[in-house]
Amino acid sequence: MTVPDPSSFKQSTRVEKGAGGLIAIDHRVGSHGLAQRCQPHLAIESIPLPNTDCLIKPQVSLAGFTSYRVGGPAEWFVTPRTLDDLRASLAWAQGEGLPFMMLGAGSNLLVSDRGLPGLIICTRYLRHTQFDHHTGQLIAAAGEPMPRLAQQAAERGWQGLEWAVGIPGTVGGAVVMNAGAHTACTADILATTQVLTTDGSLQTLLPSNLDYRYRTSALQGDASRLVTQATFQLQPGAEPALVIATTRAHQERRHATQPYHLPSCGSVFRNPKPHTAGWFIQQTGLKGYQIGDAQVSQLHANFIVNCGNATANDVFQLMRYIQAQVEQHWQVRLEPEVKILGQF
Numbered sequence: 001m002t003v004p005d006p007s008s009f010k011q012s013t014r015v016e017k018g019a020g021g022l023i024a025i026d027h028r029v030g031s032h033g034l035a036q037r038c039q040p041h042l043a044i045e046s047i048p049l050p051n052t053d054c055l056i057k058p059q060v061s062l063a064g065f066t067s068y069r070v071g072g073p074a075e076w077f078v079t080p081r082t083l084d085d086l087r088a089s090l091a092w093a094q095g096e097g098l099p100f101m102m103l104g105a106g107s108n109l110l111v112s113d114r115g116l117p118g119l120i121i122c123t124r125y126l127r128h129t130q131f132d133h134h135t136g137q138l139i140a141a142a143g144e145p146m147p148r149l150a151q152q153a154a155e156r157g158w159q160g161l162e163w164a165v166g167i168p169g170t171v172g173g174a175v176v177m178n179a180g181a182h183t184a185c186t187a188d189i190l191a192t193t194q195v196l197t198t199d200g201s202l203q204t205l206l207p208s209n210l211d212y213r214y215r216t217s218a219l220q221g222d223a224s225r226l227v228t229q230a231t232f233q234l235q236p237g238a239e240p241a242l243v244i245a246t247t248r249a250h251q252e253r254r255h256a257t258q259p260y261h262l263p264s265c266g267s268v269f270r271n272p273k274p275h276t277a278g279w280f281i282q283q284t285g286l287k288g289y290q291i292g293d294a295q296v297s298q299l300h301a302n303f304i305v306n307c308g309n310a311t312a313n314d315v316f317q318l319m320r321y322i323q324a325q326v327e328q329h330w331q332v333r334l335e336p337e338v339k340i341l342g343q344f
């Protein structure tokens with residue numbers, strides 16, 4: 001995906017807060033086609049989102065919101081806490097003619113060092129869970145962390161989410177990515193998902209509407225449907241100690257075989273056939289190979305880890321190098337599982 005460099009209009013962007021909290025905006029459409037608010041000489045300010053407690057913040061570094069700990073600034077950034085906040089955030093971006101994107105835990109993203117244009121809507125404060133003992137269903141808002149849900153389900157003796165304990169993403173990210181592990185995946189337990197559409201209405205979708213396949217769904221790359229919550233069908237009634245033990249075993253196995261001690265995005269490439277991506281990378285002799293501070297993990301070859309001061313560009317260049325080397329040795333083209341966002 002190629003996007004304009006937001007830094008090119010960073011210096012001249014400004015908004016004013018007018019009387020009664022209204023925003024006085026000097027619109028100009030810049031050379032990149034994005035609506036810009038241009039008033040030289042003055043600092044960029046946050047914008048109170050009308051009828052909410054949210055602020056739309058300018059130039060927020062995304063390195064603090066991605067598990068790689070790399071990436072440049074979002075042109076605009078908001079953290080809605082309620083469905084109404086989310087609706088208002090979406091309406092604001094639409095009103096300004098800005099692109100928008102949902103960011104969950106940022107655990108499957110490689111964001112360009114040059115940042116991203118438009119409004120980044122961070123869902124991690126959209127929190128709510130409800131365990132329905134009559135139906136065995138767990139209803140969880142988009143920002144709920146999957147590991148926490150796995151722990152909560154286990155403590156109740158509810159089976160079905162044990163596999164999710166080591167996946168450091170949100171419900172929204174899991175529904176969109178069809179996150180999975182230990183031979184299970186999100187689509188297996190998803191009863192319904194609720195989405196907010198660009199006209200501000202809510203829709204309830206069945207998994208059969210969403211073309212679920214290995215680590216993908218029809219919601220990927222679909223900016224017109226924002227996941228607000230999911231309902232998972234679980235199996236209550238087991239002995240909590242048993243479910244806790246299985247959940248813990250999954251977690252321990254992952255910590256023994258994957259580099260959780262360093263920033264990463266988990267598996268970088270989708271698994272091809274007949275071997276895993278990690279197998280191809282390891283057999284090509286790339287474990288430990290490093291560009292800048294980005295390194296092919298010694299523990300798991302399909303992980304690229306940030307050894308401290310990696311840039312997004314280091315990670316990107318290393319991905320390209322791995323792809324080229326594996327293709328040369330095995331005639332297999334590895335496809336990224338991580339979402340690459342912005343200009344590289």
Ligand SMILES: Cc1cc2nc3c(=O)[nH]c(=O)nc-3n(C[C@H](O)[C@H](O)[C@H](O)COP(=O)(O)OP(=O)(O)OC[C@H]3O[C@@H](n4cnc5c(N)ncnc54)[C@H](O)[C@@H]3O)c2cc1C
Nearest residue numbers: 102104105106107108169170172173174179180227265266
């Ligand atoms: C150490 C580690 C281990 C991992 N292990 C696994 C694993 O075993 N299995 C696995 O599948 N993944 C794994 N991952 C990858 C990652 O955790 C999953 O892909 C996860 O589902 C991403 O969720 P997220 O909330 O971080 O989404 P993000 O990375 O923030 O976003 C991913 C995509 O989903 C979209 N999105 C996010 N929320 C919403 C929403 N509410 N509405 C619409 N779109 C949305 C984003 O726009 C983006 O396109 C691992 C990552 C790490 C760092």
